[in-house]
Amino acid sequence: MSAAARDDAGVEDDPVGYFLEDMELHGKSERTRAEYGRVLRRFETFLATAGSGPAGGASDPADASHRDCMAFVHDLRRDPDLADSTTATYAAYLHRFYAYMTQVGAFEANPMALVMEELDERIDTDPTRREISVPRMREFVGGVSHPLERALVVTLLKTGMRVGELCNLDLRDLTLDRELPGYALGGRAQLDGRPDSLYVASDPSVGERYNGEERTASNKRKRGTVVPVDDELAETLVRWLSIRPDAASPAEPLFVGTGSGWGERLTPEQVARVVRDHASDAGWYEAGAGATENVTPHYFRHFFTTHLRDRTGDRGVVKYLRGDVAGDIIDTYTHNWGDNVRETYERHVYSLLE
Known part of the structure; x- marks a missing residue:
């Protein structure tokens, strides 16, 4: 069949099948295509079911309006x-379907664009993403023996911070x-009176x-955040600091190289390589494989978000720790840091050490 014939038949007869076929041509995994297909076929069924959408609703995706899409999301x-x-x-899947079909000229418009403005997708819990239980992650951490590599992994998993x-x-x-002989820890005014804590600034670019050194990564926080250090993370960091080489930079990076680049600040690429090797x-x-299937430093941020949110039931505290909120919300958590954030975190954070 010629490309033109395929386009005409595919879009008119089965736009979802057309989209899924293009996903395969673009190299998307079978698992990802199956997840999209399941949601998009559900949308088709919803449209085809009399009375499921608003009065006068469309019966197929090509003719759906934003009201049809809103009715589906409501369902x-x-x-x-x-x-x-x-x-x-699921709404994001539908949005990407329409965005693609509009881009290739198969559909005239994307009715999901308006719907997506009303949804909050800042916390990524994509169901196609690999899901790892806390016990399984604990086994994974147990297999990371080098003090530096374990410190990198545990810090990412316990704090949800970005690799940069x-x-x-x-x-x-x-x-x-x-006391850690030879180390002058702290020094930040934001950490005064807050032992066993990390300060993640918003400034570095x-x-x-x-702090006297050109940076290779940017922090993306809306405002600086004080993150609790629990006993397990403290133990892991002490073990690392006991063998940490003298730093080449006067900024005294917390994490420096122990092989090539001895004593130099680690880069996101180096940390990603450590995680990739163990994963x-x-x-x-x-x-x-796709980003949702592979375990990377960003996956650890997803793991932190999912498990801590489910354990605390407090989305606000998790957003504060991730650095996703600003203004009066973060001021509330900053003011109540000791009574709210630290207490909530220490009561609910998962254990990663055997």
């Missing part, structure tokens, strides 16, 4: 088996409630000098 919200975050993800934020940490950004050993990383 998803009423499904007791779907969490709010899963509903948002991890690399930008200096000794002044850490306080520990114990790639290519700019910060490959665990069967959690495959070259060519």
